[in-house]
Amino acid sequence: MAEAAALTTGRVKTGIQLIDERLGGGFDRPSTLLFFSRTPTEKRVFAEHFTATGLREGERCLYVDFYRAPQLAAREISRYGSADQDNLVVVDATSAQLLIEGDGKYVIRNLDDLKEIAATIRRAIQETRPARVVIDSLEFLADRFPREAILSEWRKIIETGQSCGAAVAFLFINWTYGEEEIQQVQGLCDYVVEFQSRVRAGVIQNFLRIADQREGGLHTAWIPYTFRDMAGLSIYFPRILVIGPGDAGKSTVVRALCGKSLSIDKMGTTVAFDYGNVDMSGIEAEVIGTPGQERFEFLFRIFAQEITGLFLVLDGSRPEDLPRARHLLGLFSPDTPRVVLANKADLPQALSETEIREALGLDATTPVLRTIATDGTGVREAMLVLAEQIMGV
């Protein structure tokens, strides 16, 4: 049985649907992963989510924890939803720090001995044959041992992981190493998942990006994400703005995307804004529809900050609206991910895509989709296309 498991190759899912699709089903197995950041971020949340996803898939997972007692680590991993905890093996590296006898099967007794640390991890990998290994974390070692020694032991762990068919993930926040050493560390990995967070007025926003280090591999842009107990990680777009000339169907687009939405309108015209939540295919988003008329532009400016992405909605049968649409688009940085919706595509006088592109001065990378928001046609697709634009894949 153990031998059969050892030969298992394939993919390990991240548990985030859209990312798994882009990765062709998940990270390669075997492979070496680096969960990396330059500042304190929520890397561990991703690592725990990664572990919990493996457990849910029925895979064996090995978690090496230098910071938490095994019971605590296991309990925190269970925050990500119910999963079979029997398949979770935690390597105990904390009992020795507390000068107590650990009672688990894999206990690192001497934390001053790098060779013993690495040997215990390797033995655990060889004996338990896990699909996933998480080592939390490399910086614990980087603070204590010389770099060359760590890299040499690290290579051995990677080799053991490879030969046992495991995806081995190392958490690493860089306090001490220079750019050259980081390159060296990243060079040893197949995938680098990098984390960053940003704070404005006390509100934290988290981002991750994935780079497949191999030739022609996937490289994503910074993807915003969020975490909730039991649901785990999901891609989260905190602000998708719906802009466009008056009477183009912006409120209808918000409604079609979000099911129920809040709309403040008078006589069919949005006078304040529309608001709705999207929850689909592992994406959560907050969508704000702005009023189209020029006289409401002050409101528009309140919401036109820190935009994750844009929908420009047009009445695809009204060429006279296009200058206004172009003006609105010009209010945003060209780097803002965007999708143009040529709405009311069911009307007979609908403009061609070329006409729209020319009038708006769009570059070739901006998608133009035909939609009929009143019956929802094309709106969901538009959200997925926008997600691709944001994720850069």
Next chain:
Amino acid sequence: MDTPEVHARLARILEEMRGLPEVTASAIVRRDGVIIEHRLPTQVDTRKFAAMTAAIVGTGEMSTTELGLGGFDQVLVYGSDGVMLATGAGEEALLVTLLRKDANIGLVLLTGGRVAQEIEECLRAAVPQSKEVAYALP
């Protein structure tokens, strides 16, 4: 102050607000409509609430400017069962308070002004993330 400390202090400020007999709930909202910290009833959709508040205050500010009423102080929204009061709390934030319908507004305004100032100071003391760290984010 780091981010958790800022939140702890803001939460304490809101707890104090709730101690006032006129106040039923309160929240601190970023001016572009993102919730920072709140003590709102669970049935309130906080994200929607934040967006609404930003729009109301934005409209209020626009009105004072356009009508020559001077600087913006606060917006009051009267419902049959209660009152919503929104004031600025520095450049980045707003303080929103929900009050009982028979509340003594003058008294609340007095406290609110002081609290708004505390919030402003607290957010200003927050350690901004250093520029070189936030590289190439959207």
